[in-house]
Amino acid sequence: MSFKAVVLGAAGGIGQPLSLLLKANPLVKELALYDIVNTPGVAADLSHISTPAKVVGYLPPDDGLKKALAGADIVVIPAGVPRKPGVTYDDLFKINAGIVRDLATGIATAAPKAAVLVISNPVNSTVPIVVEVFKKHGVFDPKKIFGVTTLDVVRAQTFIAEVLGDLSLSSSINVPVVGGHSGVTIVPLFSQSSHPLPSGYATSDLEALTKRVQFGGDEVVKAKDGAGSATLSMAYAGAEFAEKVLRALKGEKGIVAPTFVHLTSDKSGGETVKKEIGKEIDYFSAPVELGPQGVAKILSLGKLTDSEKALIDAAVPELVINIEKGVSFIAPSK
Ligand code: NAI
Secondary structure (H helix, E strand, C coil): CCEEEEEECCCCCCHHHHHHHHHCCCCEEEEEEECCCCHHHHHHHHHCCCCCCEEEEECCCCCHHHHHHCCCCEEEECCCCCCCCCCCHHHHHHHHHHHHHHHHHHHHHHCCCCEEEECCCCHHHHHHHHHHHHHHCCCCCCCCEEECCHHHHHHHHHHHHHHHCCHHHHHHCCCCEEECCCHHHEEECHHHCCCCCCCCCCHHHHHHHHHHHHCHHHHHHHHHCCCCCCCHHHHHHHHHHHHHHHHHHCCCCCEEEEEEEECCCCCCCHHHHHHHHCCCCCEEEEEEEEECCEEEEECCCCCCCHHHHHHHHHHHHHHHHHHHHHHHHHCCCC
């Protein structure tokens, strides 16, 4: 069993390496690349790679978006402007909200059953935008829409491995990162790491490590000095999450990953997480068990330390504002 994957924003800094990694994935049989520029070139280049996926590039004329999306099993969205020094997630919203709305409209009409993986920032707001567009079209399925927060997990894995002095451990470190996907809304749960921090690790060091995960994106923005934000590490993280979704769609069991999802009130587990947070909130990044339908179950946040509870309490008010901003962009009367 193999799948059709679509990348929207495929010619960009994330889009190109992400498309490369998807082309290299044996679970992908067809790879459609859509962007407002340059996809024929990117597709021609990737099509020479000796892996099974058939690659086609699409541009807006002649219903390019619709054609790219036809028959999609999974759609990954890294379209939109990235941050630069001095540019906030709020600034991004002004441009990316409209881009994501239009792409979501395309998906809701051409591929409403596909799993949708949203990378475009600010994820805390763009995921609610996709959901509201899908609701408007009567095709919303909370199991299918994911905010990609994997880069926060990848960073947490790497930074723990650095503290432990052994980078070869990083990919085997299992550490949940929950909450949202910007600054203080990002909550790494170091106490649940499969590879604990050294005993006696100072509280001030733990706080610094937490901040490094929360603001890891800033390190990259600063180092790139005006040339954009994380692209290569994001492509790696996006491909890793996409691979998990594909393996689960194929029927593999027990695949768990943190992702920003709608906390529905059905039996999927959303209610449990809401109770753990102790606040009424419609979206949260929580560990999610993936399955053939997308979300199989939203899992408990697990045992939290007092400092992790405090981080979640600090995250929620900002998350609520971010979520509302996305919702009201599509459904202003709410
Ligand atoms: P980029 O500017 O290099 O690429 C964006 C691409 O989107 C460009 O090729 C552009 O032509 C395309 N695009 C713009 N409007 C479009 C439309 N209407 N339809 C299709 N394509 C369109 O930006 P980069 O660095 O690839 O970042 C993309 C997005 O990913 C940004 O919003 C960025 O903030 C976000 N991001 C998310 C992360 C995450 O962890 N979720 C991490 C890093 C970045």
